[in-house]
Amino acid sequence: MSRWRRWALFPRRFWRHWVTLTDLREDGTSLALVRLLVGFVLLADQLIAGQLGLVEHLWGPHTSGGLALAADAHPMPLMFEVFGAEPGTATILWWTMVVACLCLGLGFLGRLAAAVVVFASAQEAMIFPIGDRGIDIILRAICLILVFSRCTATLSVDAYLRRGKLHTGERIPAWPRYLCVVQLLWVYFSAGIHKRGDWWPWRGASALWRILHDPHFARFDLTDPKWEWLFPLTQLGTIGTMLFEITPPVFLLALYYQRFPQRAGRVGTFLLRIHYRELFLALGITFHVGLMASMRLGIFPYGVLAIYPAFFAPDEILAFARRVRAKLRRPTPEPT
Amino acid sequence: MVPVPRRPTVWSHVRGALLLGVLFLNFCQGFPGPQLDAERIDRPRNKRAVAQWSSILTTLGHPITPDELRDAVLEYTTAFNMKQGEFLAPVAPAFHWTQIRQRWSLFGSSDSTPWWIHIEGRFHDEDQWRLLWRPMDPDADVLQQLFEYRRLRGIWNPGAEDLRPDHPRFVRFAADTLFDRIPELDEVRIRFQRFYVHVPGSEPPNAHVEWRWESRDTRAGATPLDPPPPEAEAPTGSANPEPEVLE
Known part of the structure; x- marks a missing residue:
């Protein structure tokens, strides 16, 4: 077939592949884990706000001690329109969010719960925009994907009520999991191309060093000169972060070749040989665990890691679970 | 347990089209266009960047003064943001009600004087x-x-x-x-x-x-926020440097 003919057929071939890809079905374990972890991370965050006594300050009107001016906005957020700009509205919103997050985590009325989480979290964002951080937007986007998925097909109360067992092995559309992956990769990529100045090697790659010194985010005081030996390591970390954040397109390529190894050319074979996908995920997990240890970013690293099960095919997670179970069940050898 | 391909139905094609549309719209919403206005571009650090780019472009055979470049950038930015806004207007309510944005800047710049x-x-x-x-x-x-x-x-x-x-x-x-x-x-x-x-x-x-x-x-009540002092107190050390402006 001539090159011209191949190009002419590209749209049709692309469409066929796309429809096949979005029509694939798989076991629902990966997506169920995303649902479960995202639900509980969001729940923990709401409970912390409640425990600190911040509910009415964060989502109440400024006339009653609220921190934002949403009650003066035109139009007001829907919750204020419907229930009035009262401190009680903040409590209703908080309880809505708590119950919905709990249901989402448990997988009870999962799709409805996901829709309520999206709505309530968006209302919280409208009432107190400055408190709506990047991680809230990411998790809202993931919950919106879950609304259209069959995320409660397994590992959920819904599944237990329907089938009498937690792991049903039911096959569900795989595209919501793929969308979760694309969403997170886009977050990384977009963050990477928006980075400026000393994030780049030719500007000293000192960004991580500076951020780890920012007193509003740093977990440890590194101002003492005895910590200067860490500087080259943070430079390496800066370069690693940049590489990680600007290479998601390569990761997508690696995923594609892993799915269709027969189409792998020289580049594809190389990516498969070096286990690019596994390397990328290991770097990502290290990156977020590093953030947990070195910075105070609230739920950010936990929230992002909650989406990571989407990167793994259900059979990988099930095989891992089987290995762990077998290890736990293995009898301890008799002492000789 | 690998994903199982099925014989595509009409719904498969409709769903494929819908998903492609969603991805496209989100990509357009998150497209990293410039976010500059006159106030931002006139900050000292950005002024320096404009001057640098003007000299680079002049060296490359496109003579342009920093002021001309500044105006051109502002004009392009305004036009781009307007077109993007117009294009996304039909789906803007969806982004509004979900409060989802696709432009991410996580620690976009680091501050040497936070x-x-x-x-x-x-x-x-x-x-x-x-x-x-x-x-x-x-x-x-x-x-x-x-x-x-x-x-x-x-x-x-x-x-x-x-x-x-x-x-x-x-x-x-x-x-x-x-x-x-x-x-x-x-x-x-x-x-x-x-x-x-x-x-x-x-x-x-x-x-x-x-x-x-x-x-x-x-306890009696709030005192209004003080304006920034004209001269910062300098009990020790070097002269007060001009604050670095970071976007």
Whole structure:
């Protein structure tokens, strides 16, 4: 077939592949884990706000001690329109969010719960925009994907009520999991191309060093000169972060070749040989665990890691679970 | 357990088209267009960048003065943002009601002179201010958990050159909470110290102390936010450097 003919057929071939890809079905374990972890991370965050006594300050009107001016906005957020700009509205919103997050985590009325989480979290964002951080937007986007998925097909109360067992092995559309992956990769990529100045090697790659010194985010005081030996390591970390954040397109390529190894050319074979996908995920997990240890970013690293099960095919997670179970069940050898 | 391909139905094609549309719209919404206006582009650091680019373009055979480049960039930015807004207008309500945006800037730039919040209190019959809380200080940890809650940090963590618009209400909230928890407290002061990050290999650490954005609150009521002092106090060390402007 001539090159011209191949190009002419590209749209049709692309469409066929796309429809096949979005029509694939798989076991629902990966997506169920995303649902479960995202639900509980969001729940923990709401409970912390409640425990600190911040509910009415964060989502109440400024006339009653609220921190934002949403009650003066035109139009007001829907919750204020419907229930009035009262401190009680903040409590209703908080309880809505708590119950919905709990249901989402448990997988009870999962799709409805996901829709309520999206709505309530968006209302919280409208009432107190400055408190709506990047991680809230990411998790809202993931919950919106879950609304259209069959995320409660397994590992959920819904599944237990329907089938009498937690792991049903039911096959569900795989595209919501793929969308979760694309969403997170886009977050990384977009963050990477928006980075400026000393994030780049030719500007000293000192960004991580500076951020780890920012007193509003740093977990440890590194101002003492005895910590200067860490500087080259943070430079390496800066370069690693940049590489990680600007290479998601390569990761997508690696995923594609892993799915269709027969189409792998020289580049594809190389990516498969070096286990690019596994390397990328290991770097990502290290990156977020590093953030947990070195910075105070609230739920950010936990929230992002909650989406990571989407990167793994259900059979990988099930095989891992089987290995762990077998290890736990293995009898301890008799002492000789 | 590998995903199982099925024979595509009409619904498979419809769903494929819908998903492609969703991805496309989200990509357009998150497309990294420039976010500049006259105020931003005239900040010292951006002015320097414009001058650099103008000399680069002139060297490459496209003579252009910094002012011409500035105007061209602003014109292009405005046109781009307008077109993007017009294109996304039909789906804007969906982005509004879900409050989802696809433009991510996580620690887009690092600050070599970030601000450091200090909350101090004055007790009955005392002239001295006592430090109650500041981040990263284990000896000043009054209500640390509360103040460091991530959603609250958004309100007190200032931008490079400005406090957040909601800051006055944070002052009132912090003072009210402290008065409530510490009955002996008479007055609360919140102010920000410039923190100099020393990068190894660069010039020695700056010993100068610069305070900004001081606000006070008493049990009787709030004192309005002080304007930034014209001259920062300089008890020790080098001259006060011109603050770096970071976007």
